[in-house]
Amino acid sequence: MGLFRLILLGLVIWLLFRLYQRFIKGRSSQKQETRQIDGDMVRCKHCGIHIPESEAIKKDNDYYCSQAHLEDDTR
Numbered sequence: 001m002g003l004f005r006l007i008l009l010g011l012v013i014w015l016l017f018r019l020y021q022r023f024i025k026g027r028s029s030q031k032q033e034t035r036q037i038d039g040d041m042v043r044c045k046h047c048g049i050h051i052p053e054s055e056a057i058k059k060d061n062d063y064y065c066s067q068a069h070l071e072d073d074t075r
């Protein structure tokens with residue numbers, strides 16, 4: 001049974017190592033994402049909130065945080 005336990009222990013350590021690697025990878029990719037968003041922040045012309053350009057609604061040269069604010073400002 002000694003060998004079986006040793007294999008089991010090795011398997012557990014390997015699994016923990018894999019989980020740790022995935023955790024580190026997830027953290028680094030999250031960091032890259034926020035850095036990208038930080039680079040493209042725009043200001044809603046209506047309420048002044050800062051939002052990522054990819055989520056903003058563009059109208060001519062102005063940005064809006066939502067369709068409602070775009071309509072409020074152009075009405």
Ligand SMILES: [Zn+2]
Pocket residue numbers: 044045046047048049064065066069
């Ligand atoms: Zn707004």
